[in-house]
Amino acid sequence: MSEKPIRNPAEWFSLAISLTLLSAVIATVASLWLKPSLKPAEFTVEPGKVRAANDHYYLPVTIRNEGDATAAEVTVEGTLTTTSPEEVSTTTFDFVPARSDAEGVLIFSQEPSAATVRVVSYQEP
C-alpha cells in the first residue's frame, strides 16, 4: 500500500457522513438541554381490552409519562369496586422514562372492565 499524504475521496466521504451523524446527535442533545420546561413526572393510565384465561381476567394497562423527568418504581393499582369485598391488583414498572410509554397487565378474579386504574406511587431516580 502506497503512502498518501492527503485523504482520498473515500475517506472524505466517511468523514462527511460522520460529521453529519455527529452534528445531528449533538444538535439533539443541545435541544434537550436548551428546552426550558422541566415538568416533573406526570402519568396517564389507559386500561386496555380484557382477556380471560384460566378463571382469571387479564387487564392490560398502558402508562404514559407526560413529564420531562424519568420515574422509577412506578406502581399502578387497579381497584374493582363492583365486587364485595373490593378487589385490588397492582404492578410496578422499574422505569418509565420521560415522555414514554410502558405496558403492564393487572390480573383480577372477576370481570374488571369497570375497574379504576391509577398510579399510586413512584420514585425519583
Add this chain to the structure above:
Amino acid sequence: MARPKAHEWRTELDDLMRGIAGAFLFGAPFLYTMEVWWKGNFTSPPRMMLILAMAYLALVLLNIKGGFRAQQPRGYGQILAESVEGLAIALFTATLSLTLLDILHIETGIDALMGRLITLSLPYAIGVGIANNLLLKTPDDKDTNLAKKRGHPWRSTLSDAGAALLGAIVVGSSIAPTDEIPMISSSLEPTRLLLIMASSLLLSYVIVFEANFGAQRRRRSQSGLFQSPISETVAAYLIALAASALMLWLFQVIRVGDPVNQWVSYIIVLGLPCTIGGAAGRLAV
C-alpha cells in the same frame, strides 16, 4: 484510473468494518449490562455532552497509537478527523446493537433513547480506538503465522476450533450468569432471534475475513476443516453456541427440564458475544 479508486473504497470499507468490530469486541459486556441502559434513562443533557466529549478525547489519545485505520494517522489534523469518524462509528454501532436486542423502541422517548445510546457509545468509542491493537496483524506476525499454519490439516483445524472456544469463553463467561440473558430473551420474537443469528454470523465473518485487511489471503489458503471462509464462519458459530449452552447450564441459568424455546433463545442471545469473542480468538492464533 478506475482501479486505484475502487481499491480506495475497499480499504475504506475494511477500515470502517474494523472499527465496528473493535467496538463490539470491547463493548459487548457493556451492551449486556442492564444498568448501562438504566443509567441512560436519567442522563441529563449536560452529562450526555460530557460523555461525548470524553469519548472524543479518549479517541484522540488512542488514535495516536491505535485507531481503526490500517494506515496510521499522518498528522494532528488526521488524528482529529479520525476521532470524529470513530465517535460516529461508536454511536452508529451503539444504536444498531441496542435496536437489535430490542432495548431501543420508538415509545422509549427521546431523552432516554439518547441517554442510552450515548452512555453505551463511551465503551464502544474505546473499542474503536483500540481496534487496530485488537484486530490488525502486522506483516511480521503474518509471516511467522504462515509458517506455523502450514501444518497438518487436523492440527490447524484443532487450533482454530480451540481458539474459537477459548475466545467464546473469555468474552461469554462474564455475561452468562447475569440476569440480562433472561431479560433480553424474554422480549424477543422469533424473527428477532433470526436477526441476532444473522448478525452473529456476519460479525464473525467481518472480524476474521474483512476487517483484518491483509491477513485475509493467508487465512483463505490455510489447510484444515476451517478452510473456506463460509464453512469456518459456520463452524465457529456452532462452537460459540455450544460454549454458550455449556456456560448457561453450568451457571444454572437454564436447566434440563426448561422449555425448548427458552433454551434456544438464551443460547442465541449469549451466542452473539460468544461469537465475537471466538472470532477475535481465531485472529489471535
